[in-house]
Amino acid sequence: MQLFASKPGKSHLGAVLIGAIAFAASVPAELACGAPVKVELVQKDGRWQLMREGKPYFVRGGGGDGDVKTLAAAGGNSKRTWGADNIEKVLDEAQAAGLTVAVGIWLEHERHGFNYGDEKAVRAQFEKAKAAVMKYKDHPAVLLWGVGNEMEGYEKGDNPKIWKAVNDIAKMIKEVDPNHPTMTVIAEIGGEKLPSIRKYCPDIDIVGLNSYGGVLSLPDRYHASGMTKPFMVTEFGPPGTWETPKNSFGVTPEKTSTEKAAIYRDAAIKFEKDSLCLGSYAFIWDNKREATMTWFGLFLPPPGRERTAGIDALQEVWTGKPPANRVPVVEPLKLLTKDDVKAGETVSATLKASDPDGDPIRVNWVLQSELDPSVGGDAVAERPSYPQAIVKSSNSDVTVKMPEQGGVYRLYAYVTDNHGGGAVANVPLHVTGANAGSAPKPTLPMVIYAEGSEGAYAASGWMGNTGAISMDGKCSDRPHSGASCLKVQYNAPDNWGGVAYQSPANDWGDQPGGYDLSAARKLSFWARGEAGGENVEFKVGLIGNDKKYHDTAALSKKVTLTKEWKLYEIDLKDNNLSCIKTGFVWSVGGQGKPVVFYLDDVRFE
Numbered sequence: 238m239q240l241f242a243s244k245p246g247k248s249h250l251g252a253v254l255i256g257a258i259a260f261a262a263s264v265p266a267e268l269a270c271g272a273p274v275k276v277e278l279v280q281k282d283g284r285w286q287l288m289r290e291g292k293p294y295f296v297r298g299g300g301g302d303g304d305v306k307t308l309a310a311a312g313g314n315s316k317r318t319w320g321a322d323n324i325e326k327v328l329d330e331a332q333a334a335g336l337t338v339a340v341g342i343w344l345e346h347e348r349h350g351f352n353y354g355d356e357k358a359v360r361a362q363f364e365k366a367k368a369a370v371m372k373y374k375d376h377p378a379v380l381l382w383g384v385g386n387e388m389e390g391y392e393k394g395d396n397p398k399i400w401k402a403v404n405d406i407a408k409m410i411k412e413v414d415p416n417h418p419t420m421t422v423i424a425e426i427g428g429e430k431l432p433s434i435r436k437y438c439p440d441i442d443i444v445g446l447n448s449y450g451g452v453l454s455l456p457d458r459y460h461a462s463g464m465t466k467p468f469m470v471t472e473f474g475p476p477g478t479w480e481t482p483k484n485s486f487g488v489t490p491e492k493t494s495t496e497k498a499a500i501y502r503d504a505a506i507k508f509e510k511d512s513l514c515l516g517s518y519a520f521i522w523d524n525k526r527e528a529t530m531t532w533f534g535l536f537l538p539p540p541g542r543e544r545t546a547g548i549d550a551l552q553e554v555w556t557g558k559p560p561a562n563r564v565p566v567v568e569p570l571k572l573l574t575k576d577d578v579k580a581g582e583t584v585s586a587t588l589k590a591s592d593p594d595g596d597p598i599r600v601n602w603v604l605q606s607e608l609d610p611s612v613g614g615d616a617v618a619e620r621p622s623y624p625q626a627i628v629k630s631s632n633s634d635v636t637v638k639m640p641e642q643g644g645v646y647r648l649y650a651y652v653t654d655n656h657g658g659g660a661v662a663n664v665p666l667h668v669t670g671a672n673a674g675s676a677p678k679p680t681l682p683m684v685i686y687a688e689g690s691e692g693a694y695a696a697s698g699w700m701g702n703t704g705a706i707s708m709d710g711k712c713s714d715r716p717h718s719g720a721s722c723l724k725v726q727y728n729a730p731d732n733w734g735g736v737a738y739q740s741p742a743n744d745w746g747d748q749p750g751g752y753d754l755s756a757a758r759k760l761s762f763w764a765r766g767e768a769g770g771e772n773v774e775f776k777v778g779l780i781g782n783d784k785k786y787h788d789t790a791a792l793s794k795k796v797t798l799t800k801e802w803k804l805y806e807i808d809l810k811d812n813n814l815s816c817i818k819t820g821f822v823w824s825v826g827g828q829g830k831p832v833v834f835y836l837d838d839v840r841f842e
Contacts, residue, residue, distance in 0.1 A: 272375065273375045275290060276294070285513055287381075287516070294337075294380075296469060297312060298317060298339070303521075303524075303542070305330055305334040311560070312555030315331075315337045315380055316338055316518070317339040317518040318340055319341040319383075320342070320343035321366075321373065322369075322707070322709055323712070328378040337379070340383065341422075342383065342384050342385065344366075344402065348613060350699055353398040359398075363406060363409070371413060374414040380417065381419065381442075382410050383420045383422055384419060386447075389424070392428060394424075394428045400437035403437075404440050419440060419441050420441065420444070420445045421434065421444065426455070426459060431464050435464065443468065444467075446469070446471060448470060449477045459513065464513075468515070470517035471518050473517060473519060475533070478611075484576075484665065486667040488645055488667075491528075493661065493662040495568070497546070498547045500547075505517065505554040509554070521533045522535055522536075524537065524538045526608060526618070527608075527617060528610075529607075530608070531649070536659075543658055562594055562658065563593040564660055565591065565653070565658055565660040566590065566593060567652055568590070570662045570663065572586050578667070580639060580670025583639070585635065586634065586635050586650075588635075588650050590632065590650070598653065600631070600650055600652050602650055602651075604626045604646055605623070605649065606620035607644070609750065611742065615697060615743070618691050618695040619692060621680065641670065642678075643669055644667075649663040676753040677752060677753065678756065679841075682840045683754070684839070685760075686838075687719070687838050689719070690710065691710070693820065695741075695743075697737075697743045699736050700737065701733040701734040702733065702734045705728045706727055707725075708736065709723070715835075717765075717802045717835075719837075723836040723837065725833070725834050727832040730827055730828070733825065734825060737822045744818070749786050752817055753817075754814040757814060757841040758808075759807060760842075761804060761806045762838065764798055764805055765798055765835050767834060771832050771834050773832075774796075776794075776807075776823075777817065777819070777820065777822070778791035778792060787818070792808075
């Protein structure tokens with residue numbers, strides 16, 4: 238799967254420094270001084286093992302940006318990143334908490350437009366990987382290098398050019414860093430993926446496997462394939478939407494967080510016993526918008542980010558005992574009315590929720606438009622919620638008046654206790670009526686990007702020379718407001734590149750979507766250049782009326798950036814904004830050198 242910007246997450250420098258001081262007092266001097274820690278692969282007592290500082294090291298980890306203190310308290314010992322851009326804080330925070338990091342080296346995907354037949358682009362990717370290895374190889378928190386994540390695609394996965402690029406990077410790592418093993422990560426084990434690794438990747442030490450619906454049978458299937466390299470389960474969790482039957486109106490019901498906990502527990506137990514397995518990283522040690530607001534998250538969405546039962550289940554496997562205070566328990570929501578209703582009709586539901594320790598609980602009911610479908614695990618944009626639709630609610634029942642806008646919605650029941658624990662159940666609902674199919678009207682202001690995350694549109698439409706584009710959505714370099722901003726790089730002197738923020742994600746006019754922004758008067762955003770003088774074009778609307786589902790307006794603004802933050806606006810008055818599918822676009826042409834610029838607080842007002 239993929240996260241926004243495919244890069245590591247946030248950390249808090251003050252906490253890192255305080256934790257690092259405390260941690261330094263309890264670790265060997267070479268750790269505190271920043272010396273590398275030797276990690277080796279050995280076969281011992283009939284099974285493969287990682288040896289760190291000469292001691293067996295079975296990975297019990299989480300993949301994602303969630304709280305590392307919670308991970309350590311649960312008995313975890315490692316975290317995983319998907320990329321290696323600006324991960325100093327990630328490594329320092331992990332070290333301070335007593336954790337290691339499986340450092341991901343992001344390799345581009347063909348479905349995003351990258352061409353592994355383009356030798357120049359592949360070489361640039363290699364050099365970027367080498368720079369990351371050279372920069373971080375001596376950090377004591379580094380456990381191993383994860384070369385790519387699902388870059389082989391979701392079909393046969395047999396493109397030899399991709400596997401050559403993977404092995405070239407792995408070979409380079411072995412030459413410059415003798416202290417850490419190499420791993421590559423694939424999506425499940427079907428097609429020609431394992432045979433390709435066996436044939437083309439002699440310098441890969443560990444096979445990383447992402448598995449969901451088939452995770453409990455994964456070790457047996459891997460052994461049956463004849464592979465002898467050790468493996469690590471680099472993502473696992475509940476079955477994905479692609480593995481779950483759809484309901485009568487075409488969407489996938491979701492298990493409760495209580496039901497998902499059993500999957501994490503059973504899988505973790507199986508990994509501990511396997512002779513080729515080196516450990517696992519639960520997905521996702523964070524919250525992620527994919528399929529729903531909560532499908533894969535081991536934490537509830539912000540602002541609370543409460544831990545869920547999956548974490549408690551992992552703690553019991555990893556430590557042999559449950560947490561001192563357990564999270565709430567929920568049963569599936571029970572509808573008292575139909576799930577397919579007309580616009581404006583009332584829906585009622587009941588919920589059974591409790592706390593194992595007798596703590597008081599609170600239930601927050603949220604009705605939200607269904608998220609856009611995700612492609613290949615890409616995070617998707619947030620959709621509008623409708624607080625005014627909640628007519629009456631308690632901890633055990635709710636009455637909802639459905640919106641006049643037709644479409645699919647999801648009713649969430651977020652349950653929290655007073656000890657940082659949470660649970661969630663939801664049910665999909667369908668509304669038919671006169672307004673079915675028209676674009677929803679969001680509440681303004683409507684965020685495109687702010688404070689490290691996307692809003693209602695997804696940054697999925699990569700264009701032009703996509704191999705030269707990178708975006709860091711959580712850059713801490715002088716943000717305009719808050720703790721982070723969006724750093725954009727076009728790393729080529731020629732050609733052009735750009736990114737469109739789309740609804741739905743990855744759509745160029747073939748699917749319904751978008752928003753009715755008729756009430757908006759302007760798109761405003763703050764921008765600055767790295768050096769000043771960067772020429773960038775910004776747009777609202779991109780899809781022409783030659784497509785069935787097009788933007789009803791197209792506006793643009795060309796600017797020359799300065800080194801300081803400046804407010805820019807695109808005037809939207811007197812335009813037909815009844816369906817804007819492409820909410821924001823940036824594009825740059827070749828300027829004889831790489832272009833770097835920063836964006837913040839992008840919104841419709």
